[in-house]
Structure formats: C-alpha cells, structure tokens
Amino acid sequence: MATNPAPKPVPQHASTAAGGLAEAHPERPSGLLRWLLTTNHKEIGTLYLIFSLTMFFIGGVFAMVVRAELFQPGLQLVQPEFFNQMTTMHGLIMVFGAVMPAFVGLANWMVPLQIGAPDMALPRLNNFSFWLLPVAFTLLLSTLLMPGGGPNFGWTFYAPLSTTYAPPSTTFFILSLHIAGISSILGAINIIATILNLRAPGMRMMDMPLFVWTWLITAFLLIAVMPVLAGVVTMMLMDINFGTSFFNAAGGGDPVLFQHLFWFFGHPEVYIMILPAFGIVSAIIPTFARKRLFGYASMVYATAAIAILSFLVWAHHMFVVGLPLVAELFFMYCTMLIAVPTGVKVFNWITTLFRGSISFEPPMLFALAFVVLFTIGGFSGLMLAIAPADFQYHDTYFVVAHFHYVLVPGAVFAIMAGVYYWLPKWTGHYPHERLAQWHFWLSVVGVNLTFFPMHFSGLAGMPRRIPDYALQFADFNLVSSLGAFLFGASQLLFVAVVVLCVRGGRQAPAQAWEHAEDLEWSVPSPAPLHTFETPPTFERPAH
Amino acid sequence: MRTLLVWLAGGLSLAGSIQVAMANGWNMPVGVTELSGNIHSLHMTIFWICVAIGVVVFGVMFYSLFRYRHAKGAKAANFHENIVVEVVWTAIPLLILIGMAVPATATLKQMYDASEADLDILVTGQQWRWRYDYLGEDVAFTSNLGTPRAQIRGEEAFGENYLLEVDEPLVVPVNRKVRFLFTSDDVIHSWWVPDLAVKQDSVPGFINENWVRIDEPGVYRGQCAELCGKDHAFMPIVVHAMEEEAFDTWLADRRAAASQEAQGIDREWAMDELMERGEQVYTAVCVSCHQEDGSGNPPAFPALAGNQALLDDRDRHIDTVVDGVSGAAMPAFRSTLNPVEIAAVITYERNAWGNDSGDSVQPSEIAERLSD
Numbered sequence: 001m002a003t004n005p006a007p008k009p010v011p012q013h014a015s016t017a018a019g020g021l022a023e024a025h026p027e028r029p030s031g032l033l034r035w036l037l038t039t040n041h042k043e044i045g046t047l048y049l050i051f052s053l054t055m056f057f058i059g060g061v062f063a064m065v066v067r068a069e070l071f072q073p074g075l076q077l078v079q080p081e082f083f084n085q086m087t088t089m090h091g092l093i094m095v096f097g098a099v100m101p102a103f104v105g106l107a108n109w110m111v112p113l114q115i116g117a118p119d120m121a122l123p124r125l126n127n128f129s130f131w132l133l134p135v136a137f138t139l140l141l142s143t144l145l146m147p148g149g150g151p152n153f154g155w156t157f158y159a160p161l162s163t164t165y166a167p168p169s170t171t172f173f174i175l176s177l178h179i180a181g182i183s184s185i186l187g188a189i190n191i192i193a194t195i196l197n198l199r200a201p202g203m204r205m206m207d208m209p210l211f212v213w214t215w216l217i218t219a220f221l222l223i224a225v226m227p228v229l230a231g232v233v234t235m236m237l238m239d240i241n242f243g244t245s246f247f248n249a250a251g252g253g254d255p256v257l258f259q260h261l262f263w264f265f266g267h268p269e270v271y272i273m274i275l276p277a278f279g280i281v282s283a284i285i286p287t288f289a290r291k292r293l294f295g296y297a298s299m300v301y302a303t304a305a306i307a308i309l310s311f312l313v314w315a316h317h318m319f320v321v322g323l324p325l326v327a328e329l330f331f332m333y334c335t336m337l338i339a340v341p342t343g344v345k346v347f348n349w350i351t352t353l354f355r356g357s358i359s360f361e362p363p364m365l366f367a368l369a370f371v372v373l374f375t376i377g378g379f380s381g382l383m384l385a386i387a388p389a390d391f392q393y394h395d396t397y398f399v400v401a402h403f404h405y406v407l408v409p410g411a412v413f414a415i416m417a418g419v420y421y422w423l424p425k426w427t428g429h430y431p432h433e434r435l436a437q438w439h440f441w442l443s444v445v446g447v448n449l450t451f452f453p454m455h456f457s458g459l460a461g462m463p464r465r466i467p468d469y470a471l472q473f474a475d476f477n478l479v480s481s482l483g484a485f486l487f488g489a490s491q492l493l494f495v496a497v498v499v500l501c502v503r504g505g506r507q508a509p510a511q512a513w514e515h516a517e518d519l520e521w522s523v524p525s526p527a528p529l530h531t532f533e534t535p536p537t538f539e540r541p542a543h
Numbered sequence: 544m545r546t547l548l549v550w551l552a553g554g555l556s557l558a559g560s561i562q563v564a565m566a567n568g569w570n571m572p573v574g575v576t577e578l579s580g581n582i583h584s585l586h587m588t589i590f591w592i593c594v595a596i597g598v599v600v601f602g603v604m605f606y607s608l609f610r611y612r613h614a615k616g617a618k619a620a621n622f623h624e625n626i627v628v629e630v631v632w633t634a635i636p637l638l639i640l641i642g643m644a645v646p647a648t649a650t651l652k653q654m655y656d657a658s659e660a661d662l663d664i665l666v667t668g669q670q671w672r673w674r675y676d677y678l679g680e681d682v683a684f685t686s687n688l689g690t691p692r693a694q695i696r697g698e699e700a701f702g703e704n705y706l707l708e709v710d711e712p713l714v715v716p717v718n719r720k721v722r723f724l725f726t727s728d729d730v731i732h733s734w735w736v737p738d739l740a741v742k743q744d745s746v747p748g749f750i751n752e753n754w755v756r757i758d759e760p761g762v763y764r765g766q767c768a769e770l771c772g773k774d775h776a777f778m779p780i781v782v783h784a785m786e787e788e789a790f791d792t793w794l795a796d797r798r799a800a801a802s803q804e805a806q807g808i809d810r811e812w813a814m815d816e817l818m819e820r821g822e823q824v825y826t827a828v829c830v831s832c833h834q835e836d837g838s839g840n841p842p843a844f845p846a847l848a849g850n851q852a853l854l855d856d857r858d859r860h861i862d863t864v865v866d867g868v869s870g871a872a873m874p875a876f877r878s879t880l881n882p883v884e885i886a887a888v889i890t891y892e893r894n895a896w897g898n899d900s901g902d903s904v905q906p907s908e909i910a911e912r913l914s915d
Contacts, residue, residue: 074694075697080776084772147842153770160747161772165772255747256749291621340640347600350600352623353607353611357612358611371604386589388647391741392571392737392742468776
C-alpha cells in the first residue's frame with residue numbers, strides 16, 4: 001500500500017495554532033466531571049463514539065447468541081423466549097444505540113470543523129442530548145433482568161404482540177424509546193441550527209461538504225419522524241396501562257394502524273441510518289482517487305430526492321398485511337423510484353474513480369467495500385420492491401440478508417471508513433496500517449460469509465426470527481454462523497487499532513491525507529480543543 | 544481475444560452454476576400454481592436485470608481500480624461533471640423500472656382476483672396452531688405441530704420433515720379455485736406455503752383473502768412467517784392437494800366423522816376412553832406451554848401437575864380451558880376444541896402425572912356449559 005506522501009503546506013488558521021481558548025479556561029473540571037459537564041463538540045463527539053462502540057459490542061454479543069443457537073437445527077443453548085429477546089434487543093441496540101449515535105458522534109466532531117464553526121450552535125443542549133442516551137439504554141438493557149424478560153416482539157414491536165401479549169417490562173421499553181427519541185430530536189435541532197447559522201463566511205449551501213449536506217437532510221428526517229415514533233409508543237403505553245384499544249381489535253382498535261404508524265417512522269429511519277454514510281463515502285473516495293467528486297450538485301439533489309421519497313414508501317413493509325390493490329401499486333411504484341437517485345449516487349462514485357489516481361489506505365478500502373456491498377443490498381432492495389415477488393420474500397431470511405447488507409457493510413463500514421479517515425485529525429496519529437488492513441479483510445470475508453447465504457435460505461423458505469429450523473436450511477445457517485463469529489471476533493481488531501492510535505503511532509500533519517479538501521484539514525492534528533474561534537475565510541475550489 | 548474468451552467462459556460457467564444452484568433448493572420454488580410460476584418468473588427477471596447492471600457497474604469500478612492506481616503512476620483527470628451523462632444515467636434506470644413495473648402490475652392484479660372460488664376455507668391463526676374451517680361444509684379442525692418435542696430438544700434423531708409436519712394437514716382439491724380467508728384469534732400470524740406462493744397475514748379483527756388453483760397433487764409445506772411469540776417456529780403448515788374425486792370423498796368422510804363425534808357428546812364416556820382421548824388432545828394442543836410432564840414453565844405458564852388450586856376447584860378448571868385467562872397467555876378453547884375434546888383433556892389433566900383426582904368430566908357437561 002502507498003505510504004502517505006508529505007502534506008502540502010496548508011495555511012494554519014491563526015487562532016488554532018496555539019490551541020485556541022483552551023488556556024482561557026483554567027478552571028475546567030477534570031476527571032469524570034469534565035466528561036459529564038463538557039459542552040465541547042469534540043468531547044461530546046468522542047463520548048457519542050465511545051457509547052456507540054460499546055453498544056455495537058453489546059448488540060454484537062446478542063447477535064452471537066442468536067447465531068450460536070442457529071448454528072445447527074434443534075434447540076441447544078437458549079429457549080425460544082430468550083431467543084426472541086436476543087433478536088429484539090440486537091435490533092434495538094444496533095439501530096438506536098450503535099448506528100445512530102455513531103453518526104451523531106461523527107457529526108459532532110466533523111460538522112463544525114467542516115463548516116468552520118467554533119462549536120455546535122447549542123452546546124449545553126448538545127451535552128443533554130448525549131447524556132440522555134446512557135440513561136435510555138441502561139433502562140432498556142435492565143429489562144432483560146426483569147420478571148418475564150425484556151422485549152421479545154422483534155425490533156419492529158408489532159401490536160398486539162407488543163401490547164396485549166407483551167411481557168410486563170414493555171412499559172420500561174417504551175420509556176427508554178421516549179428518552180432515546182428526545183435525544184435524537186434535540187441532536188437534530190442542534191445540527192440544523194449549526195449548519196444553517198455557523199458556516200464560515202463565503203460558504204454557500206452548495207459549497208458544503210456532502211457529509212454536512214447529508215446530515216442536514218438527515219436531521220430534518222429525524223425531526224419529522226421521531227415524534228411519530230413517540231406517538232406510536234405512547235399509544236402502546238395507553239393500551240397496556242390505561243385500558244385504551246388503539247391496537248386491540250377486541251376493543252374496536254386496529255392492529256394494522258400500528259404498522260402504518262411504525263413504518264411511517266421506520267422507513268425514513270432506514271435512510272437516517274444511510275444518508276450520513278453517503279456523505280462519508282463522498283468525502284473519502286475523492287480524497288483517495290485524487291480527483292474531485294463527480295456530480296456534486298446531483299449528489300445533493302439525489303439525497304434530497306431519497307429523503308422525500310422515504311415518506312412515500314412505508315407500506316412496502318406491509319405488502320402481505322392485506323392492503324388494497326391500489327395501495328400495493330402506489331407503494332410498489334414509489335419504492336422502485338428510489339432506485340433512480342440511489343443509482344445516481346453509485347454512478348457518481350464510480351465516475352469519480354474513473355481516470356483518478358487511486359490508492360488503498362484503510363478508509364478507502366472500507367469506502368470501496370461500501371460501494372460494492374451497499375449496491376448488492378440495493379439490488380435485493382429493488383427485488384423486494386416488486387410487490388408480487390415480495391409475497392414470497394417477505395419476512396424471510398432474504399429480507400434479513402437485504403437489510404444487513406445495507407446496514408453492516410453499508411452503514412457500519414461507512415462509519416468505520418469515517419473513523420479511519422478522521423482518526424489522524426482526532427488523535428494526531430495515523431491508525432496502524434497493517435492491523436487496519438487485517439481488520440478490513442477479515443470483516444469483508446466475515447460479513448459476506450454471514451449474510452450472503454441468507455439470500456439462499458430465505459428464497460428456499462426460511463422465515464426470519466425463528467430459533468429452530470427445518471433440515472434443508474442447516475448448511476446455510478452453519479456458514480452464516482461461522483461467518484458471524486469471524487466478523488464478531490474481527491471487530492476486536494478495530495478496538496485495538498483505535499486504542500493504539502489514541503496512544504501513539506506515526507505522527508499526522510494537519511493535512512493528513514494528501515488530496516483531502518475540506519476545512520477540517522486546515523486545523524492542526526490532533527485538533528485542539530477549540531478551533532475556528534474566529535471564522536476562517538472559505539475559498540471555493542477553482543473550476 | 545484470448546482474454547475475451549476467458550471472460551466469456553468464466554461468465555458462462557458462473558451463469559451455469561447459478562442455474563444448477565437454482566435446481567437444488569437455493570432459489571425460490573417455481574411452485575405448483577400458475578401464479579407461483581408468474582411470481583417466480585418476475586423474480587428471475589428482476590434478478591437477471593440486477594446481475595446485468597451489477598456486471599456493468601462493478602466492471603467499470605474494478606477496471607478503474609486496476610487501471611488508475613496511484614502506485615502505477617496514474618495521473619488524475621480533472622472532470623467533475625457532465626450534464627449529458629447524468630441525464631442519461633437517470634433516464635435509463637427509469638426506463639428499466641417502467642419495463643419491470645408492467646408485468647409486476649399484471650401479476651398483482653391477478654393475485655388480487657379472488658372472485659368465483661369453488662371452495663372457501665377460513666384460516667385462523669392461534670398461538671401456535673392453525674385452524675381450518677371449510678365454510679358451508681361443516682368440516683373444521685385444528686392443525687398442530689407434528690414433530691415430537693424430544694426431537695427439538697435433541698433427545699431423538701430428526702425426522703425427515705422436522706418442524707414441517709403436522710398432526711392434521713389441510714386438504715384441498717387440485718384444479719379448483721380455493722379461496723382462503725385469514726384471521727387470527729390473538730396476535731398477527733402469517734400463513735405461508737412457498738410452493739403455492741401464498742403468504743398472507745392473519746390479523747385479529749381483519750379478514751384477508753388470497754387464493755390458489757393447484758395444478759399438481761402433492762404435499763406442500765410451509766410455516767408461520769410473522770413473529771407471533773414463543774413458538775413462532777413451531778406452527779407449520781402442510782397442504783395436501785388431492786385429485787378432485789379423492790378430495791370429495793375425503794370431505795364426505797370428514798363430515799361423517801364430525802357428526803359421529805357430535806353424537807358422542809350425549810353418551811356417557813368411560814374414564815379410559817376420556818384419558819386416551821385427553822392425552823391425544825394434550826399432546827397436540829397443550830404441551831407447548833404446559834410440557835409433557837405437566838410441569839409448565841412458571842410464571843408465564845403454570846404447572847398443572849400437582850396444581851392444588853385447580854384440583855380443588857373442578858369448575859374453575861373447566862372455566863379456564865373453555866374461556867381462557869384474560870390478560871394471560873392461556874387462550875379460550877371454546878371454539879377451537881369440541882366438547883368431547885375439552886372434556887377429555889380436562890379429565891386427563893386431573894388424573895395424569897400423579898394428580899389422580901379420580902374426577903372425570905363428561906362431554907355432555909361441557910356441551911351444556913358451552914350453550915350457557
């Protein structure tokens with residue numbers, strides 16, 4: 001692999017060179033209190049990222065329990081009741097605890113640096129948003145120890161399984177989702193306020209890095225749909241504790257209403273977990289192809305188009321629930337349309353590579369794997385959009401394969417690409433190249449061994465969320481489980497790389513990657529606690 | 544030229560191995576109805592479209608990765624937009640999608656036409672079994688998991704149709720249009736048989752419909768596809784498709800057997816008879832929660848063996864089985880089991896596993912209780 005060439009000289013921003021205002025606050029609390037009270041976007045970003053990594057491992061352990069039970073037919077390790085808690089908690093923790101906070105952490109660190117802002121617009125709110133999360137997830141995890149166990153109705157918690165037939169701990173689950181939801185809404189407000197108000201003089205909207213653009217759009221999605229989630233869980237709360245019948249057919253309620261509300265939240269939620277990934281990849285590919293991103297404007301428009309369409313496709317999760325024909329057709333057509341802007345993005349990335357000058361540092365490896373494997377997830381998504389065929393695909397392992405391809409080698413690989421890309425800026429050191437490559441290749445092999453066979457087991461007839469299965473699915477499950485153990489173990493390497501990088505390693509200059517263009521590379525590495533206290537002047541790249 | 548041949552051979556052998564894989568339980572089954580065939584061909588069409596797009600997209604990508612390596616001294620070009628190219632690659636996918644939407648719409652319309660059926664069957668999902676009512680035919684029965692629990696626990700070798708076998712299969716005729724109506728008594732279930740390409744949610748408070756016209760006699764297996772609680776994995780579906788005459792005979796036999804059982808309600812049953820019948824019912828219906836030895840799985844599923852509260856109060860025992868327990872997992876069996884079955888299973892529970900109460904419950908008593 002290519003070594004990193006010497007950085008080209010970049011004018012350092014005057015006020016950052018000496019560490020900015022850090023010395024102006026000698027009374028800063030130290031130790032635990034420092035982290036509890038911090039309002040600094042970099043420290044809060046770090047907190048989010050550490051929290052997310054912790055949840056990634058807890059959710060990962062749950063996934064390992066699931067895969068261990070599915071290693072062979074028959075019930076060996078856990079009973080169905082506990083198995084259902086593991087699948088449910090794995091989904092909830094990974095979606096709300098690992099992927100979303102990771103992107104918020106990256107936004108906290110990078111959005112102010114990329115737009116030349118001194119901090120987030122609402123720093124105290126920022127602190128509050130973060131500290132809600134450990135509360136929410138401690139509460140959620142504690143339900144596993146309650147009588148009757150934790151949530152066991154799948155991460156989509158369809159009523160009435162999650163209301164009339166749910167374990168007593170469900171009320172705690174609802175409270176924890178409320179808290180996590182408030183955290184997300186406050187975080188989104190903060191990001192919007194920051195991006196709209198604190199851009200460096202001269203930086204127009206259409207000059208913003210794509211990570212900033214995708215996060216701006218994501219934040220609007222969050223504000224639009226998190227209240228819907230809050231509404232639906234509140235209706236559950238009423239059904240469980242106060243005798244209402246929103247979702248109880250025996251009381252005149254409508255179980256299908258639950259699904260409409262959930263997926264009106266849930267589908268935009270899916271894009272909340274992938275749009276910032278598009279932004280990260282759109283920063284990394286041009287850097288390591290040493291060529292400007294192809295079609296910047298169409299990238300922005302495509303992101304906006306995907307976000308708008310995400311509100312019009314929710315019922316494609318409900319093709320077999322008994323919708324009328326016109327509804328099936330409407331949602332099928334709208335869902336197929338999403339392939340167009342998504343295709344534009346993939347074509348733009350590939351055209352950026354075309355006639356570039358490409359090197360394969362760890363962030364680039366993850367970004368390239370993202371493009372390939374996310375596209376495979378996109379293909380199976382297109383297949384799932386075909387409503388008649390979805391009558392066969394729905395609720396099978398084919399769906400499990402699909403959404404894990406877009407979420408693991410999709411969202412998670414993009415997060416890891418982003419971490420490898422910005423670690424030099426955060427720590428002042430390059431990540432250990434050889435270890436990072438091992439991490440990459442083991443992860444790629446593991447992820448495909450895990451999830452590719454699931455396409456086959458699903459098409460052959462294996463439903464999702466079952467602890468035991470018929471004998472014809474045994475070989476596929478064996479391979480998936482081995483792949484999952486490999487993937488899970490490989491993530492320990494990721495922790496090793498990050499820890500080593502924090503402690504030391506090859507020194508990184510301000511411009512850590514030769515061709516990287518955005519404003520974050522104009523501040524020193526590691527970035528001092530306070531940056532851009534006087535705004536930098538933004539200069540548009542020459543056309 | 545040689546490279547081209549190598550690529551061509553590689554591509555063909557890949558396509559060949561995909562074809563082989565399809566024939567070996569790696570792909571969606573073609574199925575045994577016209578609709579399942581149509582769905583399968585939609586699936587294959589969209590699959591090959593994706594493969595073709597993938598070959599082009601990944602082809603250009605990997606070509607670029609090999610051709611324009613920094614390490615090989617590649618110099619980056621400077622272009623970063625081209626309006627013509629961008630319009631073209633927006634328009635072409637749009638056209639492909641329209642081409643795909645046309646056959647999909649046609650198939651969907653066909654699926655939604657459940658009119659003029661020859662036979663209507665009401666399918667009711669229950670935790671964790673299926674109930675089939677042949678509407679207007681006076682035939683109804685419950686279909687439970689047929690795999691012994693010992694196989695699931697690993698104490699016995701797996702049978703050939705492990706987890707895809709039932710005590711009583713759904714029987715339908717070939718070449719007739721059979722309409723299924725789906726509903727549920729508790730949570731949402733989903734009735735799925737891949738060979739019939741029918742997957743439809745059974746939702747409490749709703750009636751959904753779907754239909755089949757099966758071309759070939761045979762046994763087709765499937766299972767519940769919507770997470771419905773603890774035993775979601777253990778509520779399979781077996782459909783036995785018979786020639787039309789054989790089906791008519793079967794239906795007549797079932798109707799006769801049902802009326803014979805109905806007559807059994809009025810007569811006095813001996814303890815041995817009740818115990819024997821009760822054990823059958825218990826094994827089919829109760830065992831998944833209360834276990835073979837009546838030990839249950841407290842607190843959600845109470846033990847029946849040595850349950851003094853039940854043994855002391857015969858009426859409460861009857862009420863519990865007939866009406867279920869509100870707010871708990873215990874369902875009402877008043878419409879699922881007939882009076883003979885309810886009487887037998889209660890008698891069995893009161894005398895098995897050392898309960899030895901000596902009580903028996905007569906079917907006539909239950910019939911009276913049900914008519915209250």
